[in-house]
Structures are given as structure tokens and as C-alpha cells.
Amino acid sequence: MKNKRFKAFSVIGLVVLLLLGPLFLESYYLHLAIMVFIYVIVASSLRTVYISGQLSLGHAAFMAIGAYTSAVLAKTLHWSPWYTVPLGALASTAVAIGIGFPFSRLRAIYFSMASLFFGIMVTSSAGLAPGLTGGFNGLHAIPRLFGFVRMPYYYLFLVSTLLILLILYRVEHSRIGMTFKSVAQSHLAASSRGINEGGMRILASAIGAFFAGIAGGCYAHYVGFIAPAQFGVMTSILLIVYLITGGKGSFTGPIVGTVILYLTPYIMGGFQGYAPFFQAGVLIAVIFLLPEGMISLPGQLMSWLRKPGEGRRAAIDAP
């Protein structure tokens, strides 16, 4: 009970901090915060796919579909971004369901490989219609949501991130979320209980793709420029890295992972060129020392302080 109240207080405190923060921050930090919001949405939606037992290596492709659909509609048909972003998300969901039928037959590493190639296919097909999508050079001058002032973006994306996180949290802790986890744990046991394994996998992918599509649309109408390379293989793999180093076993894992890993290159300041080394060092340290991800750091620290040398056992006992 006490633990629950502490959690509720810290969440409320964080929200208040996020609401008041921009009043004291420079515009550049607002930009970083907005980018973090976008990637938090994508990484958390990737986790929804992940809990159904599918480690997708092409999740950034759904971001690309959302971004491109929304941007092309807004630019060529002059529709308002307020309508095109949800449309982009729906397009991304439709694609996820379409490929879900064949892909849900693949398990474990075969699914990962297929999704990796799906990601490459999507980004390279942007080159098929250079007139519409701008080809590999990217699409410029996408209509923006609010012009060039960052403050309204910050509040819009903050609210939508919180809303999406709430939805994803409810999904994960609902009956559907439990079903996803059961499919991941043992597809045989799940199907013997009458669970439609393939259908659940497709549903998880569709939910993940919808929110990734929203994030992609937000990105396009905030930055104003998109190119295939921004949603390539390396972005997809980075999302996996955010998820696993943050802590794949908990809902807060991908959020913590995204915030820390996205910001590490920027806090290095004067050592910009060497920042990737630092980031790689963080990755290596986390997988060696914190098998459950960054979110297990406080618990691990406590156990190390209490009894030196017992850290390994604590890591095994951790939920």
C-alpha cells in the first residue's frame, strides 16, 4: 500500500515537473524534450508488440508509414495535419494487419528477421515514387502543426504521450495484455486454452503500429522534413536497444531507457565526437551489471550496499 502511494506521488510529481518545466527552459532543451516524447511513444508501443513474444526489428517502418502518409496527404492535398496524423496511424495499422497474417506464422528469430526485412523494404520503397515522397533525398516543407514556436508542441506532445502511455498501460494490464503475455510464454499452452495465437499476435502488432504511426506523424509535422534514412534499420535496432537496456520486463523500462540513452549524446557537450563511445559504454555496463535493465538499478544498489558480493543473487531473484 505504501509502495503504491509512493508510486502515485512520484508520477504526479513528475507530471507537475513536466508541466511547469518549459517555463524555465531554453528552446533547445524543449526540442530535446519533444524528441524524447516522440521516441518514448515508439519505444513503449514496441514493448506492446514485444510482450506478445515478437521481437520486431522493423518497428521504425511503422513510424515511417505514419509519417509519410500524413506528410504526403498534408502536403499534396493540403489537408490539415490534425486529420492526417490519425489517418497516417490508421494506414500504419492497416499495413501491420496486412503483413500480420503471413508474419504471425513465424516465431522467435524468424519473425525478427522477417520484420528486419520488412523495415528495409518500407524505407527503400520511398524511392519508388520520388515525385510524391521526395525519394531518398526526403520530403521537405511539410506543413507544421503550430509554426516554429516550440512551446505549443511541447504541451501537445506531453499530453498525447501521457495519454498514449495510459492507454498502453491499460492494454498491458487488461485481459488482452495477459493474453499477449501467455502467447509469448507458451504458444502451445495458450492455444490449448482456446486463445487464437495468430490473432493475438496480429492485434499486438496492430496496436504497436498505430501508436508508432502517430509518433511518426507527430515527428513529420514537428520537424517539417522526413527522409527514409531517419526510419532505417539502425533506428529500429536502436528502439530495441532502448527497450532492452531500459528494462524489458517492466512498463517503465522503455521510457527510462529512451530518456537516458537518447539524452546521453547531448549531455556530453564538449565531447560530442566521443559521445557514442560513452553511449556504448552505458550499454555494455547495463547488460553486464544490470541484467534486468536500468530500472533495476535502485534495487541493485540497495542489495550491493547491504551485502557486498550478493548482487548476483539479487539479480536472479529480481522479478
Next chain:
Amino acid sequence: MGSQVVGQAVNVLMVSSIYIMVALGFALVFSVMRIMNFAHGAIYMIGGFVCYYFAVSMDLGPWLALPLTMCVTGLFGVFIEKFCFRPFRRDFEKATVMAIALVTILKTGADLTVGPLAKGMPPLVAGSVSLGSVAFGADRLVVLFIVCLLLTALVLLVRMTQVGQAMLAIAHDPEAASLMGININRISSLVCAIGCGLAGLAGGLVGSVLVLHVSVADTILVRTIGVIILTGIGSIGGIWAGGLAMGALDTLGPYFLPFVVSDPFGFALVVLILIVRPRGFFGHEM
């Protein structure tokens, strides 16, 4: 027309042989350790730069530089197997994070030391060979010859020797192999050394024909995974066919289709194959 066909055939064979060499190393590491070494492309890139360093900066010439490159990248393979991948053997997710950390380090290191400019190496052999009415660079034939020689040696090693049989045994069932007295750690080190050595050598060979650049790491990695998916895991013979198909697609695609079309369609084909036959054309059940 005829001359063009022969010239293109040589190009296809050379590109394919490079793909096959890199993909074989990747597949060996995958089947023995069950990890996807996403750093394989970066090691290929590093191999190219190490070879450039030996051949041009230290002025040793390509013929001494190539074996040295293979030794350096092979030793690097032993190093990463022991310190990076051994704790995460058969743990796909953690090994992926580890590999991404390695890729980051290698690429940033290359960026900082070599810089963004592309490098070129002196050709292995000067001059050209003429076959009837066609002439093509002799260096391409030499590259092809070296790759064929090494790959034959590798196939013989895997098929004919006890070490090779041990590799196959671990790939099939590591626990049973370990019960039969096979030292899994040692064989894993060897496999990683062979894989990385071949990748590094491929990078060096390509450096003498094409150019060296940091960005080749991602390109070759994507191609390698394509070859692996096309053929399925666990088949060494199949990789030859898959590599040839991928090389032909990359070299000849732009001739028949507009350049931008060949890429998505090639990958669409790969995805289709994966859906119809998840094990790949030649793969075994895992």
C-alpha cells in the same frame, strides 16, 4: 553484347563471392553461438581500413597486407568472442545490445581516425586480361580466385576435419556436444576468429577493387542478412546459391529496372521466401 555479358558475369561473380565470404562467417557464428552478430558489417569495414593502413600507410603492399589483415581481424574475433559474446551465448536480445555497442564503438572509432572521406587502395595486380574481344581488370579475377580458394578450404575444414565436425555438433545440440567432450568455448573462439577473419579479408579485398568508406558497414550487413534469409540457417552449400542470387540481383538489377526499384523488390522477394518457406531454401529445422 557478348562482351558485355562476360564482363557483367565477372562482376556478378566477384560481388557474389564477397557476399558469400561475409555471409559464411556470419552463418558460422550464428549456428554455433546462436547470436546475430550485427557487428559483422563493422568488422568488414574495419578490415578494409586495417588493410589500407598496412598496404598504403606502412607501404607493405597488398600481398603482405591481406594476410596481416586477416590475422588482425581474426584475433579481434577471438577477443570479442571471449569478452563480449561468451556471457550472452544463446541470449539473442542481450547479444544484440552487445553487438550494437560494438558497432557504435567501431564506427565512431573509424569516423574519428579515418574521417568521412573514401579511401582507395592500389590494385592487387595491374593490367587487364582479355578474353576474346572483352577485357577486364585482372585484379577482379585475382579476388575471385582468392575467395574461391579460401571458401573451398573452409568447406573442407567443416566437412572433413574433426574440428569441423565439432562445429556441426555444437550447432546441432550444444549440450550433447559438450557431453561428448567437445570444448565449446574453444570451438566458439575458433568460429568467431574464422568469421571475423573472413569478413576482414573481404573488406581488404573489396578495398582494392572498389572504395573504402565507413558507410559500407551497414550496406554489407543488410546484404549478409539477406543472403542468410534467402538460404536458411544451417546450410553451408546453400549460402553459395544465396550469395550468387543476391550478387546477381545487386549487379544486374539496375540494368533491367530503374535503380531505385531493384532494392525494394529484392527485399520483397526475400520476405516472400521467408513467408512461404520460413527455413529458407536449403535450411534445416532448428
